Amino acid sequence: MKKIKLIDIAHGRSGDKGDAANVGIIAYDDKGYQLIEKYLTAEKVKEHFQGICLGKVERFELPNIRALNFLLHNTLGGGGTVSLKHDAQGKTLAAALLRLELEIEE
Amino acid sequence: MKDKIRIASGQGFWGDLIDAPYTQVTAGQVDYLVMDYLAEVTMSILQKQKNKNPKLGYARDIPELMDRILPICKEKNIKVITNGGGVNPEACAEAVIDVARKHKISNLKIAVVLGDNILDRIDNVITNGCQLNNMETGEPVSIVKDKLLSANVYFGAMPIVEALKMGADIVITGRTTDTGLTLAPMIYEFGWSKNDYNLLSAGTVAGHILECGGQASGGNLLADWRSVPDIENIGFPIAEAYPDGNIIITKHQSLGGKVTIETVSEQLVYEIGDPKNYITPDCVADFTSIELEEVGKDRIRVYGVKGNPETEFYKVSCSYSSGYSAVGTLTYSWPDALSKAKQADQILRKRLEYLNLSFDEIRTEFVGYNSCHGPLATKLDEDRINEVMLRIAVRGSDYYSIERFGKEIAPLILTGPPSVTGFAGGRPKPADVVAYWPALIPKKLVEPKVEIITL
Numbered sequence: 001m002k003k004i005k006l007i008d009i010a011h012g013r014s015g016d017k018g019d020a021a022n023v024g025i026i027a028y029d030d031k032g033y034q035l036i037e038k039y040l041t042a043e044k045v046k047e048h049f050q051g052i053c054l055g056k057v058e059r060f061e062l063p064n065i066r067a068l069n070f071l072l073h074n075t076l077g078g079g080g081t082v083s084l085k086h087d088a089q090g091k092t093l094a095a096a097l098l099r100l101e102l103e104i105e106e
Numbered sequence: 107m108k109d110k111i112r113i114a115s116g117q118g119f120w121g122d123l124i125d126a127p128y129t130q131v132t133a134g135q136v137d138y139l140v141m142d143y144l145a146e147v148t149m150s151i152l153q154k155q156k157n158k159n160p161k162l163g164y165a166r167d168i169p170e171l172m173d174r175i176l177p178i179c180k181e182k183n184i185k186v187i188t189n190g191g192g193v194n195p196e197a198c199a200e201a202v203i204d205v206a207r208k209h210k211i212s213n214l215k216i217a218v219v220l221g222d223n224i225l226d227r228i229d230n231v232i233t234n235g236c237q238l239n240n241m242e243t244g245e246p247v248s249i250v251k252d253k254l255l256s257a258n259v260y261f262g263a264m265p266i267v268e269a270l271k272m273g274a275d276i277v278i279t280g281r282t283t284d285t286g287l288t289l290a291p292m293i294y295e296f297g298w299s300k301n302d303y304n305l306l307s308a309g310t311v312a313g314h315i316l317e318c319g320g321q322a323s324g325g326n327l328l329a330d331w332r333s334v335p336d337i338e339n340i341g342f343p344i345a346e347a348y349p350d351g352n353i354i355i356t357k358h359q360s361l362g363g364k365v366t367i368e369t370v371s372e373q374l375v376y377e378i379g380d381p382k383n384y385i386t387p388d389c390v391a392d393f394t395s396i397e398l399e400e401v402g403k404d405r406i407r408v409y410g411v412k413g414n415p416e417t418e419f420y421k422v423s424c425s426y427s428s429g430y431s432a433v434g435t436l437t438y439s440w441p442d443a444l445s446k447a448k449q450a451d452q453i454l455r456k457r458l459e460y461l462n463l464s465f466d467e468i469r470t471e472f473v474g475y476n477s478c479h480g481p482l483a484t485k486l487d488e489d490r491i492n493e494v495m496l497r498i499a500v501r502g503s504d505y506y507s508i509e510r511f512g513k514e515i516a517p518l519i520l521t522g523p524p525s526v527t528g529f530a531g532g533r534p535k536p537a538d539v540v541a542y543w544p545a546l547i548p549k550k551l552v553e554p555k556v557e558i559i560t561l
Contacts, residue, residue: 015377018242024375051481062381062394065371069381081147081540083399084469084478084499096479
């Protein structure tokens with residue numbers, strides 16, 4: 001096993017869908033997509049966002065643009081207009097997910 | 107039929123770069139200028155303005171903007187499509203007519219799209235069997251009916267297409283989907299059938315790419331963000347659309363920013379749910395069918411898009427009043443910046459407790475330390491933290507409590523931890539909290555209406 005930083009193989013963007021945040025992660029190349037497709041599971045993302053995402057995490061695949069889309073439910077403190085969070089719309093959560101290190105098979 | 111049309115994004119939200127629409131119509135050739143002004147919270151603000159003055163309730167940037175660009179658009183035959191009519195498209199049109207008269211422009215047709223505003227007929231909708239259940243909680247709208255501030259149906263491209271068929275030079279709508287603004291000119295110019303869901307989905311995808319303005323041409327770019335050239339002079343995205351549904355996303359070459367696979371991909375994944383079912387009033391686009399190809403500098407071809415028939419429902423966006431909130435901030439410097447901010451937070455919370463105030467939520471964040479990434483933030487030694495901004499926010503239904511909270515912030519400067527500054531803005535004032543109520547309504551209960559005003 002070896003560790004790779006997600007930020008080295010992918011970029012992304014995040015935003016709000018009501019009280020859920022959407023985090024889209026895009027691999028820079030096909031090899032990167034194979035890695036995130038295999039290792040960046042909904043469970044892994046839920047564990048990473050412990051204390052931030054209070055609901056379930058849904059994962060959707062967009063292999064056509066080498067991307068995964070995650071919906072993080074119950075995450076934004078009530079949603080854009082009600083939330084007291086500084087980042088009420090989850091704009092910085094894509095960067096927060098890029099902090100993740102993936103353990104991959106060599 | 108034209109062999110292609112160029113649709114320029116002019117605004118990604120109300121408050122976007124004011125000069126962008128002007129730049130889009132002057133720095134190169136375009137056929138359409140589309141401007142999205144409406145966020146969810148915007149409608150409630152506009153409704154309040156209209157309640158106070160029946161001549162308001164639209165994006166007031168528009169008359170000022172049209173004063174600058176209308177003569178240019180008229181001369182170059184550029185059509186303008188915007189949802190900035192808010193809750194009063196007719197008043198917005200009248201303001202634009204005044205601008206046209208000032209410039210002695212004649213032969214101008216302005217269309218307004220009406221019928222999206224159902225605030226005054228909620229009872230009628232409920233009587234017709236639609237409870238406007240909240241899409242997230244399932245509760246019927248009746249429980250917030252007395253607190254409703256706005257209620258608008260999202261129309262799609264079709265009413266705009268009708269307006270263009272009637273010869274409109276400018277189309278001003280109320281609540282219309284961002285994607286519909288861009289899709290409409292394609293349907294109109296190329297005669298696309300309202301049943302050709304692959305073509306409608308291609309135009310919808312183009313609309314999604316354009317709807318946030320500069321966010322598709324180098325703004326807010328996580329991929330190698332330093333690489334964006336001349337971003338201070340960013341060119342907003344342009345969709346060059348072809349009759350067969352091929353779209354090329356590009357920008358004016360004389361302007362800054364860039365259009366690459368990365369800039370377009372990041373926008374494609376922005377604020378989406380299930381990518382196979384991107385639901386609009388016009389179609390259900392399948393984002394997993396989208397193919398991207400770089401065909402030149404700042405030219406990304408979008409092709410292969412597939413889609414499915416539209417649903418029988420429109421989405422409704424209601425907003426309702428939900429109490430008050432206030433935010434206070436103070437900045438603490440080295441040494442021990444974080445500890446000082448934490449102690450100030452504890453002092454403040456105890457004082458609020460002694461005062462017996464009532465809040466639904468009190469939230470503390472430390473800007474410069476963890477306000478973005480919370481528990482994921484890297485732990486730092488106190489010695490390495492230069493300064494921290496304490497940000498404390500409260501929310502609740504008791505106006506007095508929220509107002510009283512605002513009076514407890516500044517005293518911390520003289521009665522709390524040292525090396526503190528940053529209280530220049532006065533006491534935080536209670537702000538109205540507007541909550542959002544998403545629902546669905548059967549399409550048969552709503553009828554879009556298009557009116558033309560000829561000058």
